[in-house]
Amino acid sequence: MSGSSRHGLAVTDVRSRDYTGGLSRPFVTSRRSVTEVTGILTEVELDDGTVGHGSAAQTFAVTGESVESMRAAIHGPIAEALMAGPVDRGLRGHADAIATSCTANTSAKAAVDVALHDAWARGLGVPLAExxxxxxxxxxxxxxxxxxxxxxxxxxxxxxxxxxxxxxxxxxxxxxxxxxxxxxxxxxxxxxxxxxxxxxxxxxxxxxxxxxxxxxxxxxxxxxxxxxxxxxxxxxxxxxxxxxxxxxxxxxxxxxxxxxxxxxxxxxxxxxxxxxxxxxxxxxxxxxxxxxxxxxxxxxxxxxxxxxxxxxxxxxxxxxxxxxxxxxxxxxxxxxxxxxxxxxxxxxxxxxxxxxxxxxxxxxxxxxxxxx
Ligand SMILES: [Mg+2]
Structure with a gap:
């Protein structure tokens, strides 16, 4: 699983699927009330087959993003920026590419960024925290x-x-x-x-x-x-x-x-x-x-x-x-x-x-x- 470090950090695929999770009780704040969570699950795959996971929820009240907008950002500018760049720019370079791929869309960026970090740490063979x-x-x-x-x-x-x-x-x-x-x-x-x-x-x-x-x-x-x-x-x-x-x-x-x-x-x-x-x-x-x-x-x-x-x-x-x-x-x-x-x-x-x-x-x- 450490092959990706020898060849740089090459992202070969960015995938997503829709997600719905029911809540055990309504979540109510001064801004909103929700009874289920809808969002998106992401996967980032490296060239050695290592797969990392990420996720994000639709949160109109905070980030302004929907499942549809997250999907469009992930499979549009974010995936493009992540896969187009040089493999030797490393984790920080890839993460910067995600951050600057488009304005706003922070949940979509986080869903891919987390999957990238998961894959990177899996490749290193240690928990992400370490x-x-x-x-x-x-x-x-x-x-x-x-x-x-x-x-x-x-x-x-x-x-x-x-x-x-x-x-x-x-x-x-x-x-x-x-x-x-x-x-x-x-x-x-x-x-x-x-x-x-x-x-x-x-x-x-x-x-x-x-x-x-x-x-x-x-x-x-x-x-x-x-x-x-x-x-x-x-x-x-x-x-x-x-x-x-x-x-x-x-x-x-x-x-x-x-x-x-x-x-x-x-x-x-x-x-x-x-x-x-x-x-x-x-x-x-x-x-x-x-x-x-x-x-x-x-x-x-x-x-x-x-x-x-x-x-x-x-x-x-x-x-x-x-x-x-x-x-x-x-x-x-x-x-x-x-x-x-x-x-x-x-x-x-x-x-x-x-x-x-x-x-x-x-x-x-x-x-x-x-x-x-
Ligand atoms: Mg708060």
Whole structure:
């Protein structure tokens, strides 16, 4: 399997098929409500026959991409850029070719970039985390998300997650500000020993965010962090919230590239950064964001869209490989009835253990979907 390194890294095929996974419960944020995940599964094949896997989900609300647009980008400019270039440009050269093949389309790019990284690490015979310089035996601790609902339903979901071993809960808020405080109070009352991350998904403005966070503190509900309180383009508002409260504020929707990370760090607009492969276009870009954070003395969380196990596994490998990524929000595969690939990692309660197999360590489980 190491033949590809002797001859360079030659990509001979890029394949995809459509993907649908039902959700165990509706996923509701201030921006959207979904009951199933549709997306795309990718394969990148090297000239020695090594195959890597990637995936991405349709996420109109965040990246603006559909299954159709991802398919068009993958089999158009991305595959073209990947297969047309010199084989001796190496992994970084190939990854740059994907990144610059077209504008936007970050989920499509991530789906191919992850498959390329999987194939590359499989060829090296080591887990991706180790190929990236990390220790694949590192155990991660993830939160569990409680979707936006009425206070009673959120409290029930929080109790269920807590009983399953998730002591850090990510609470979705950001709709009707007065009710948000009631929602959190109900959750806190139900699981007083849990730690809370809040995610408003851009649902507040700067002044109301400050007001709500102060009200939460007055209610003596401890917060680990608050994610994206204000609209993504409002960096001034984000900075104002960050300056006004002592709870760490995290940029999510506002962060889509290493350049964004630099702007946010330079402006002091947030304390923390939420990295997602689907937002930034892949492994290299995610590591570059973490590098910027590291240089700026900031920490990162790694998260994901509501997307398949392949994407979650790749994100976990990146988390293990970078010291600036200290927080993990990788619960989405647990929501999905995912029959595409198995393995990659196991969750024991909230502890995520990576497979020690080469690459992402995933195994095919079925062949449903439309091969292209
Ligand atoms: Mg978020």
């Amino acid at each position: 190929a990236l310089g990390g220790d694949a035996s590192t155990v991660l601790r993830t939160d569990m998300t409680v979707g936006l609902a009425d206070p009673e339903a959120m409290a029930r979901a929080a109790v269920s997650a807590f009983e399953d071993g998730f002591t850090v809960l990510k609470i979705k808020l950001g709709r009707d500000q007065r009710a948000d405080l009631d929602r959190l109070k109900a959750v806190h009352e139900a699981v007083p020993d849990a730690e809370f991350r809040l995610d408003a998904n851009q649902g507040w403005d700067a002044k109301s965010a400050v007001r709500i966070i102060r009200a939460i503190q007055e209610a003596q509900i401890p917060l680990q962090l608050v994610e994206q309180p204000v609209p993504k383009h409002d960096l001034r508002g984000l900075a104002a919230v960050t300056a006004a409260v002592d709870v760490p504020i995290m940029a999510d929707e506002a962060l889509n590239s290493p350049q964004d990370a630099f702007e946010i760090a330079h402006a002091g607009a947030a304390d923390l950064l939420n990295i997602k492969l689907a937002k930034c276009g892949g492994v290299g870009s995610a590591m570059a964001i973490a590098d910027v954070a590291h240089a700026a003395g900031m920490s990162c969380m790694i998260g994901a869209m509501m997307e398949p196990r392949i994407s979650i596994t790749a994100a976990a490998h990146v988390a293990v490989a970078h010291p600036a990524i200290t927080l993990v929000d990788l619960d989405s595969a647990e929501w999905i009835d995912d029959r595409a690939l198995t393995g990659g990692y196991v969750l024991h309660g909230d502890r995520l253990h990576l497979s020690q197999s080469p690459g992402l360590g995933l195994e095919p489980a079925s062949t449903e979907g439309n091969e292209r």
